[in-house]
Amino acid sequence: MDHDVTAPHMLDDETVAVIGAGNIGRSLIGGMIRSDLIDPGRVIATRRTASALEAMADEFGGLRTTTDNVAAVREATTVLLTIKPQSRAEVVTEIRDHLSRTALVISVLAGITTERLQVAFGQDQPVVRAMPNTPALVDEGATAITPGTYAGDEHLRVARVIFEAVGQVVETREALMDAVTGLSGSGPAYVYMFIEALTDAGVKQGLSRDVAATLAAQTVYGAAKLAIETGKHPAILRDEVTTPGGTAIAAVSELESRGLRTTIINAVATATDRSQALNEE
Ligand SMILES: NC(=O)c1ccc[n+]([C@@H]2O[C@H](COP(=O)([O-])OP(=O)(O)OC[C@H]3O[C@@H](n4cnc5c(N)ncnc54)[C@H](OP(=O)(O)O)[C@@H]3O)[C@@H](O)[C@H]2O)c1
Numbered sequence: 001m002d003h004d005v006t007a008p009h010m011l012d013d014e015t016v017a018v019i020g021a022g023n024i025g026r027s028l029i030g031g032m033i034r035s036d037l038i039d040p041g042r043v044i045a046t047r048r049t050a051s052a053l054e055a056m057a058d059e060f061g062g063l064r065t066t067t068d069n070v071a072a073v074r075e076a077t078t079v080l081l082t083i084k085p086q087s088r089a090e091v092v093t094e095i096r097d098h099l100s101r102t103a104l105v106i107s108v109l110a111g112i113t114t115e116r117l118q119v120a121f122g123q124d125q126p127v128v129r130a131m132p133n134t135p136a137l138v139d140e141g142a143t144a145i146t147p148g149t150y151a152g153d154e155h156l157r158v159a160r161v162i163f164e165a166v167g168q169v170v171e172t173r174e175a176l177m178d179a180v181t182g183l184s185g186s187g188p189a190y191v192y193m194f195i196e197a198l199t200d201a202g203v204k205q206g207l208s209r210d211v212a213a214t215l216a217a218q219t220v221y222g223a224a225k226l227a228i229e230t231g232k233h234p235a236i237l238r239d240e241v242t243t244p245g246g247t248a249i250a251a252v253s254e255l256e257s258r259g260l261r262t263t264i265i266n267a268v269a270t271a272t273d274r275s276q277a278l279n280e281e
Helices: 023-034 050-059 069-074 085-095 114-121 134-138 153-164 174-185 187-204 209-230 234-241 247-257 260-280
Strands: 016-019 043-046 064-066 078-081 104-107 127-131 141-147 167-171
Touching (some): 016 023, 016 069, 023 043, 023 050, 023 134, 043 069, 069 085, 078 153, 104 114, 104 153, 114 127, 127 153, 127 174, 134 141, 141 174, 174 260, 209 234, 234 247, 247 260
Parallel strands (some): 016 043, 016 078, 043 064, 078 104, 141 167
């Protein structure tokens, strides 16, 4: 899908430090540079593995890389924290006294509230919390963002522009971030289970695994694309596939009798509860 929401040079006034440029960080760097939002020379990527940084510098010409987190944040107007939660304490302690008090901190750390980030960086640091998902790696992410107490409209704009470079962005209240984690943050796992099940179903009916896997994944991708591009309610799209007395309605009836919807609603509720519990640990 094309994302026309980002225009070139929208981040030209920023210097962005990406602290912990692994899967998510690298995809955000790629999104910003490919969308021409920012000159690559104004993006600084860090991680501990120098060889991985060299590979990234080769991939994105002009990107600056360093293993020195402090040097990176010193000149940053925006700091993207894309480390794992277990590295948070160490990295925040290392950089907190070296970034500008006005620098925007955008965190993708699952379960870490804006309040905790503000306390960690100093109470008036502008922070935005984001919950992306792994399809961001192919520029089709679904990301929710929520502002901290000291983040204004311009901070939210910067965060939105960065994540729109790798997919769709919604803004939500922080209290709903656990629900976002249960739905879109964890959602790819449910969809992969569905693709796997559909593939097995095809194999059971005699299709080769390769053919079944291609048909299953493309069916999910195409159905999602049709829903997004037409904006039609999923129930209407489903009705359009279900011929009276036909095959699809027979399968729909079977899925309903097994409680597909309730199972999914309960699964998301369980993931939401788990996210909440993790925050309290
Ligand atoms: N993956 C998802 O579905 C998803 C969804 C939503 C949110 N998130 C959040 O995104 C964050 C990153 O996830 P990810 O999948 O991108 O993880 P990842 O690929 O492991 O990336 C984290 C990177 O941080 C680097 N790192 C570790 N310690 C560091 C340090 N002291 N200084 C600088 N860099 C350091 C690691 O590289 P080195 O070992 O080379 O240092 C690694 O490349 C997590 O907090 C996760 O909660 C992920």
